[in-house]
Amino acid sequence: MIKKIFFSLLLALSIVSCNNSNQNIEGFWIDSYYQFLETEKDTVKRHSIIRQIIKIKGDKIRVKRFENKEFSIPAIDTTLNFTLKDNKIYINDEDASVWEVLVFKDRMTITYDNNIKTTFKKLPTTSKKVNWNPEGKLYKSTVGNQVSYEDYTDSTNMYFFFTNTVDVLKYDWKIEHVDNYSFLLLESFFGSKPLFVDSIEGNKIHLTDYTLDGNKYILEQEKTIQKAPTELFGIWKLTNRDDIDDKEDFNPLSQNTIKQIIIRKDSILFLNDFFKQRSAWKYYKDGNFILLKDKVKMARISVLGTHSLVLEMNLTTMEDSYEKKKFIFIRE
Incomplete structure (x- = not known):
């Protein structure tokens, strides 16, 4: 299916290039969204699954497709020559068919398989390569x-x-x-x-x-130093938890049934009678947040004293995992 769509797309571009003297077909295009067509009306716009950049110049098309791990779509970077003959396009001995292609000033639409229309947006005519590495920032x-x-x-x-x-x-x-x-x-x-x-x-x-x-x-x-309060470090014992789910009370393996936490500079250890779970963590001053990296969870510090700690969080992996609960601790 992906291969068919790919060559249909290339055919569409070629037809426009050969039959339209306007040079706005040339340039860099990025896929934006697609729509299923019902009769003559466009339906909802959907995010593209195949994310790619297309460079069109003369009789050459470069297709740079980015990898999509979620849908097991591999990356592609290839340049192909194309020719048009009898309303058919031949690319590296491959042929395909297309229904309709429309080119506008800043976008291009391609309709294929009778009921799917893909829209591409045109990138700026000129661009300067940037040297940016956000790692650690x-x-x-x-x-x-x-x-x-x-x-x-x-x-x-x-x-x-x-x-x-x-x-x-x-x-x-x-x-x-x-x-x-x-x-x-x-x-x-x-x-x-x-x-x-x-x-x-x-x-x-x-x-x-x-x-x-x-x-x-x-x-x-952000230039502010994200330094965790020293009062956080130590051993904390759970004394109460608000919004207790009765179902969790019967599941001793639930991540919300913690009885104790040990906060160190490089990790937080969660314990009850049945498990020990460790997570690397990071503190953010704005919002008073703790990021639990290994759990991909956030905890907000709502109270922090010498002997008391209240965290708003939810550690479960169930569907209600975004519902906040208050965990109230005292220092041991």
Whole structure:
């Protein structure tokens, strides 16, 4: 199916290139979204699964497809010659058919298999390759009235969270360049997306997400030292937990049935009568958060004293894992 779509796409581009003298077919294009067509009406826009950049110049097409681990789609980087004959395109001895291609100033639509239309957005005509490595850096951004952080903890992992919740997402990340165009590639279990790096101004990174509406983001590197309060360290005994789920009381292996935690500089140990679970952690001053890296969970410190600690968190992997609970501890 993917192969058929791929060559249908190439055919569509070729037909337009040969029959339309307007040179706006040439340039760099990025897939944005697709739609299923019902009669003559477009339905809901859906995020593309096959994320790729297309470079069209003369009779050559370069296809740079990014890997999508979630759907086991491998990366591709290939350049193909194309010719048109009797309304058919021949590329490396492969043939395919297409229904309709429309080219506009900043986008291109391709309809294939009778009922699927894919929209590509046109990248800027010129671009300057950027030298940016976010590894080990923390960035802050504002979307609407919500403040979010992106922590690129190492060469492959990034943690994303808002300051008004205890939810956190883990992404795989890397930087890729296609000619002079630079992209931040993010992938999680929700899917993958390439963000175009528009520019870098001091400690600010300007990004564009060409998916659907083409949102723009500004990441600002956080310079504040994220030093955890020394009062956190030590051995803490659970005395109470709010919002207890009766089902968890019958499951001694539930991660929420902890009885004790031991907080050290490099790890937090969770214990009850049946298990010991360790997680690396990191503290964030804004929001008073603790990131539990190995659990991909957030805990908010709502109370911290010499002998008392209250954490808002939920360690379970069940569907209600985003519902906060209060864990009340005393120092042992």
